[in-house]
């Protein structure tokens with residue numbers, strides 16, 4: 001079983017408008033509200049691949065109730081813990097560009113993390129744990145590390161900044177930084193492909209078993225102690241990149257769950273990320289399957305590192 005943890009979920013409110021004028025009343029032509037938060041997106045994509053997961057994390061208020069209702073109606077196992085406050089609303093504004101305004105998290109006390117750990121005691125040692133998204137600011141920055149260390153489960157961590165840096169020492173099976181998150185982790189402004197490989201290798205040296213680096217339309221890398229793989233990303237028309245990174249995590253896990261080796265799971269990951277970027281919402285299995293043949297993975301040339 002796969003457990004996804006979304007400590008700071010959201011309702012994602014997508015609005016389309018011709019332009020966004022600061023300081024004016026802007027009117028949207030389209031509006032759509034969907035469950036959001038990185039772990040939730042991973043579970044929703046896994047479900048499209050017919051892979052079950054248990055969704056953990058914290059929900060609050062009527063927005064939290066909406067989230068649980070929607071996810072349950074979709075056939076997902078939403079086992080969230082209710083907390084005081086209100087699950088946030090994240091605005092996703094689509095003009096010619098994508099602008100996001102993510103709401104603040106409710107205050108979550110340490111007691112709720114203890115309750116989450118109790119729920120994880122029911123997991124089997126062969127289960128997989130996905131810890132995704134921002135941490136509520138009321139929790140310590142090492143919360144993911146603490147959770148990863150307290151469970152015997154293979155762990156995937158998809159977060160950024162200090163929570164990511166701290167999680168490395170818990171030796172996660174996989175981390176999935178985008179290029180900005182990876183460079184920020186090591187205090188750099190930017191990195192080209194060889195720079196990204198160097199930084200991903202540092203993350204491996206610091207504890208990650210596999211580092212899946214997304215670089216938007218440019219390429220993606222899968223770096224582990226013994227090899228570096230590079231994949232070209234399919235080209236297509238972008239509708240919304242919200243959840244593209246989460247779809248990569250889900251695609252990778254779906255590939256593994258279907259018995260494929262990591263290099264093939266990497267292809268699934270790119271196909272799922274791009275399928276989401278080319279869709280209005282999260283990817284369909286059909287589009288992922290259509291894109292798969294166009295994703296090629298190669299060993300990264302060592303001499304150019």
Ligand SMILES: Nc1ncnc2c1ncn2[C@@H]1O[C@H](COP(=O)(O)OP(=O)(O)OP(=O)(O)O)[C@@H](O)[C@H]1O
Nearest residue numbers: 178214215216217241243244245246270273274277
């Ligand atoms: N312009 C693009 N063309 C094709 N695929 C894309 C494009 N942008 C993103 N993708 C797909 O989405 C994946 C994730 O993209 P990105 O590097 O932006 O990750 P991210 O920042 O984690 O995403 P998110 O927006 O979910 O936070 C890429 O590896 C690729 O498969």
Ligand SMILES: O=P(O)(O)OC[C@@]1(O)O[C@H](CO)[C@@H](O)[C@@H]1O
Nearest residue numbers: 036037038090102133134242243
């Ligand atoms: O604020 P966080 O936790 O970093 O990111 C939350 C979020 O932007 O990430 C998902 C896409 O990856 C969205 O569904 C959600 O709104």
